[in-house]
Amino acid sequence: MLLWKIFVLYTRVALFSWGGGPASLALMQRETTAALWIPPGGAHPVPWCTPLEFSDAVAVGNALPGPIAPQVSAYIGYKLAGLPGAVAAALGTVLPTTLLMLVMVIYFFKIKDSGVVKSMLKAVRPVVVGLLLWTAYDMAYSVFGTKSCGWGSAIPQGWDKLAFMLVSFAILTFTNINPAFVIFGAACVGGIVYRG
Numbered sequence: 001m002l003l004w005k006i007f008v009l010y011t012r013v014a015l016f017s018w019g020g021g022p023a024s025l026a027l028m029q030r031e032t033t034a035a036l037w038i039p040p041g042g043a044h045p046v047p048w049c050t051p052l053e054f055s056d057a058v059a060v061g062n063a064l065p066g067p068i069a070p071q072v073s074a075y076i077g078y079k080l081a082g083l084p085g086a087v088a089a090a091l092g093t094v095l096p097t098t099l100l101m102l103v104m105v106i107y108f109f110k111i112k113d114s115g116v117v118k119s120m121l122k123a124v125r126p127v128v129v130g131l132l133l134w135t136a137y138d139m140a141y142s143v144f145g146t147k148s149c150g151w152g153s154a155i156p157q158g159w160d161k162l163a164f165m166l167v168s169f170a171i172l173t174f175t176n177i178n179p180a181f182v183i184f185g186a187a188c189v190g191g192i193v194y195r196g
Contacts, residue, residue, distance in 0.1 A: 002037060002081050003088045009035060010073045010092030015100070018124050021069035024093075026131035028069065029054050029138065032076055049076050051142035058139070063183045069093050160193075 013031055017024030033054060036045035049057070054072075061071035070090045077089025111117050143165075144158040168182050 003084055005035075005037075006077050006080060006085055006088040007092040010077075010089050011096045013073075014069070014093050014097045017069075018128055021067045023128040023131055024069045025058065025072065026135040026138075028072060029135060037080060048080060051138060053079070055139045055142050059183070062179065063187065065180065164189075 009031055010028075013024055013028045017027050029051070032048045033051055035048040037048060038045050054076075057072045057075035058068070060075055061068045064071055070093045073089035073093040074086040077085035077087070079085070081088070143161055164186055168186065171177055171182055172179060
């Protein structure tokens with residue numbers, strides 16, 4: 001039953017997301033942090049993942065080659081139900097949209113110049129940017145710990161995380177370095193600096 005719920009949730013995310021994998025992260029985060037399950041041996045329902053766990057999933061997914069959405073969904077699916085959960089989540093993320101794309105390819109050249117389609121996309125594109133901004137904003141809460149101490153006190157306490165964020169933003173904005181190398185470099189620095 002849990003595997004079916006995982007598949008259905010990620011199918012829903014895939015079918016109601018516009019703008020590709022990164023744009024689906026906002027809806028995915030909202031759905032997975034709101035969904036509840038009872039872990040083995042647990043007595044009370046808990047969220048499928050916390051915002052911090054979702055941030056970890058995005059970080060791991062960005063460190064790997066390939067599309068981000070199936071990687072994040074597989075990470076959370078694995079947390080819930082092991083390898084079968086990861087497979088169910090990845091299939092839910094990829095299968096419906098792949099089938100839909102195959103159907104759309106057949107009709108693409110008939111509708112690509114349609115005024116209705118162009119008008120719809122003109123309104124959807126800025127919304128996708130808004131979804132990405134919301135995801136970044138919500139992830140900042142979990143990364144900087146601002147929910148517990150507020151933005152004003154979080155920045156001084158998390159100055160090192162802010163430095164990582166600003167340096168990576170600058171590197172990605174002003175150079176052509178592959179993001180995977182930025183993530184790998186941060187992981188190496190973190191492994192040295194934060195080793196307990």
